[in-house]
Amino acid sequence: IKVIFGYSHVLVDGVMTHSTPNPNGPSALTYAWIAPFIGALIRPVGGWIADKLGGAFVTQLCSVVMVLCALGAGYYMQLAYQSATPEQYFVPFFLIFLGLFAASGIGNGSTFRTIAVVFPKEQAGPVLGWTSAVAAYGAFYIPQVLGEQIKAATPEYAMIGFAIFYSLCLLINWFFYLRKNGEFYNP
Numbered sequence: 001i002k003v004i005f006g007y008s009h010v011l012v013d014g015v016m017t018h019s020t021p022n023p024n025g026p027s028a029l030t031y032a033w034i035a036p037f038i039g040a041l042i043r044p045v046g047g048w049i050a051d052k053l054g055g056a057f058v059t060q061l062c063s064v065v066m067v068l069c070a071l072g073a074g075y076y077m078q079l080a081y082q083s084a085t086p087e088q089y090f091v092p093f094f095l096i097f098l099g100l101f102a103a104s105g106i107g108n109g110s111t112f113r114t115i116a117v118v119f120p121k122e123q124a125g126p127v128l129g130w131t132s133a134v135a136a137y138g139a140f141y142i143p144q145v146l147g148e149q150i151k152a153a154t155p156e157y158a159m160i161g162f163a164i165f166y167s168l169c170l171l172i173n174w175f176f177y178l179r180k181n182g183e184f185y186n187p
Helices: 032-052 056-080 086-118 121-151 155-178
Strands: 006-011 015-021
Touching: 006 086, 032 056, 032 086, 056 086, 056 155, 086 121, 121 155
Parallel strands: none
Antiparallel strands: 006 015
């Protein structure tokens, strides 16, 4: 929020600069906590919906939403990072980012529900622990990738990469849990 929307991105002597403070930029401290809060708060809803519709189906829908939101966020990040008035792109970016975190939270709840159904009780605990560890790594990896792409002046590439990853997750979920002849169907 601070780097992309808090600075005006202007040409100076034919070179795009990203160091002019934007007096109209949103405060990162005001908004940065909202998306993770929504993702954490909505997680139990994902488990509840998964109990009604099936965990794999809910995970699949969340993956589609995450692909679309990642691409949308990347689009608005690209527009803002090339604009002297990036604040005009903040509201759509932020709403899409909230959608990304909401889908992530719901998908987290549905995935954990699926694990509890697919694995025997003696294996479910360790699998849930391993899955939590992998998810925690994302909290480190995602900001690193975003930071590197911002330094390279291509923040949208990070979001495109995440969209590709979510698409891969979508295919894996379909192959193992939504195919009619798979070992499990919509657990």
